[in-house]
Amino acid sequence: MDVDAYLARLGVAWPAAADLETLRHLQERHLTAVPFENLSIHLGEPVKLAEEALFGKIVERRRGGFCYELNGLFAALLRELGYAASLHAAQVFRPDGTLGPPLDHAAIVVELDEPWLVEVGFGRFSRYPLRLSGVDAQSDPDGEFLVLDAPHGDVDVVQDGKPQYRLERRPRPLSDFVPMAWWQATSPESHFTKSLTCSRPTSQGRVTLSGDRLIETVDGVRHEVVLPTEAAIRTAYRVYFGLPLTRLPTPPGESPLTSGALSPTLP
Template sequence: MDAQKYLKRIEVSAERNLDLEYLKELQSSHMHKIPFENLDVTRKIPIQLDTDAFSEKILERSRGGFCYELNGLFQHLLSELGFQSHLISCTVKKPDGWVREDSHAAILVFLNQIPYLVDVGFGDSVRQPLPLTGEEKTDVSGSYRIRDSGKGIYDLQRLEDGEWRILYRFSDKRKQLDDFYDACLFNQTSPESHFTHGDLATIATKKGRVTLSGLTVTKSEEGTKEKYELTEEEKKEFLCEQFKIKL
């Protein structure tokens, strides 16, 4: 992987101290420049758990990806820069239960022996490193915290309507990309996977987020939402203009 090309894509300088501010800038800039998208999944283009393949797709073809690709490549960049980090597995919470266990990939980064959750592959979520100490953090997407459930298990929570809601549960145990083989295959092929049910592309903006789901565009900005429909031809143009994706 060409780390300089990666940093150029997210418009961040390489000559910085390996501290929390730099990590925060890397995460935020990544989420503003590289979309979360499942367009290969819906077109039945196999996604292999290989950072060279991720690099070719994201850096050479200016595409996005889903969690294994985005967090897999971002964790590789963090290691190249000198950050102490590793992948972790997470189980996403639904209103009526949980999705497949350990099927989401995220990152733990250690700064001054304090672990921080970093996730550039979960769509509309926290845009800055979140310490496992329980400290609350707020950005344009909401207020977040991590609760320690004991025995190395933690909950990522977001404040919604005055109550803390679990987004996902995770272990601090180190994972390798290959550990997500079955989950990646499931998310590409199973009718139970959210990603096989239609095109999805979403990216953070300074004041909110832009999401394309099927033919529906949702633009959120400072708490307000605008929705409208596209034709198939307009969708191709929108993907190119908004996400820099050419199919």
């Protein structure tokens, strides 16, 4: 991995130490610089869970991605910087409180003096690492978080009173997530094929582009506008997210969902 290029993508200098302060800075910068987006699914681009392919997409082509891509590559960067970072599977809670399928999400755990949950691939979530051994509420610019014991040694992560996902304790290689990444990218039942999103936090809130809807939250106040033309949408991708798209993604329901177009590649 070209660590210098990755750090330049994040706008940070080579860290002096692999400590918690640096980890907090790296997570915040990654969230700010690299958007959470599922555009590949609606552009007919292959989803490749291999480090070289992810580096090419996120660093060289300055794109974003979804959980397996963002946390998969960020975990590799952290290991290059001297952190003990591993990927862990999680099941995402549905709105009705039931759990999604196994390996529904990939998160990062970093071992320092204690284990820390690091997250750059879940959309609106914590700006900074969360103590996995913490029993008290943890305040963050994006909410209040609790880490609770769950069955079989797993842990539930709760944000502002709402459970977000159930995290496995055991580490997994990136290749374990390939089948579920394929399902997320191709199944009509996946929320990623049903929606089009590109989002990142800002200093005052969050900005999201969903199709032709530009949504900005500033100091808790939500503003939404409908962009009238393709040129305006393309400009928004460039200005708000730094994405120089040569073509726009196809709206949900019309995207190519063939296994040939979107077949994931093993690391």
